[in-house]
């Protein structure tokens with residue numbers, strides 16, 4: 001990981017704040033930055049980790065009661081081997097997830113949630129992350145001399161998604177839970193190499209580690225967890241908007257220890273109808289335009305479906321029992 005900066009969400013109040021130029025410098029290296037956010041609600045974050053630990057610790061039959069419906073809905077539980085973030089390997093990811101898209105502006109039936117506490121905690125945390133993301137979006141708008149709410153207004157929540165990710169521990173090189181759930185060809189890679197789809201991702205991780213970012217020379221660099229910090233990385237659509245000023249860099253999760261790992265991702269993805277084109281204010285001088293116009297919905301849906309299809313293909317070939 002390249003950079004680490006303090007980020008104060010109240011930066012907008014300061015005239016002549018250096019925050020935009022600081023964030024610009026940090027993101028230009030590889031699109032990854034570790035933000036130290038002293039004022040973030042870390043007690044709430046702890047409660048989210050506690051709820052996630054409780055949920056993933058339940059029997060598989062219970063978790064499957066809250067099964068993921070479809071990529072169009074993007075809500076619910078997915079089990080071991082249900083997704084392959086790197087479709088080229090033919091090997092699915094070794095993780096369980098609980099995905100929650102647009103939980104503030106969309107009614108999700110009570111029975112889709114594991115408990116009332118879980119629901120309340122997640123909805124509150126979704127709102128808290130949205131606040132931090134909005135401040136970052138305004139910061140990026142300032143970098144590109146764009147109207148303050150240029151990016152905020154493209155994110156009503158339609159595609160904004162909170163996701164809990166659980167990577168099981170290991171016994172004898174195999175996932176330590178769920179008999180008969182699978183043998184994986186490369187169990188040391190828990191989530192395959194991929195780029196994120198949207199504008200940016202905020203990632204909270206426990207102290208187990210394992211997240212790696214690919215450097216220009218192809219080698220993998222560890223992102224060491226730091227207390228009271230959130231990892232921000234720019235995704236495919238931000239790379240498009242900025243003509244790669246802010247790159248969408250490949251990353252993966254490697255097994256770092258035999259104990260389970262838990263992380264929480266907040267995907268800040270634009271509304272489906274948003275037209276994505278290179279923005280002159282963010283484009284670096286002298287670099288030719290690398291992208292053709294698309295819409296956010298087209299890109300996000302295509303990527304989601306591809307990761308599920310790749311996992312289904314791997315299951316059919318017998319990578320997963």
Ligand SMILES: [Fe+2]
Nearest residue numbers: 194195196251
């Ligand atoms: Fe990712």
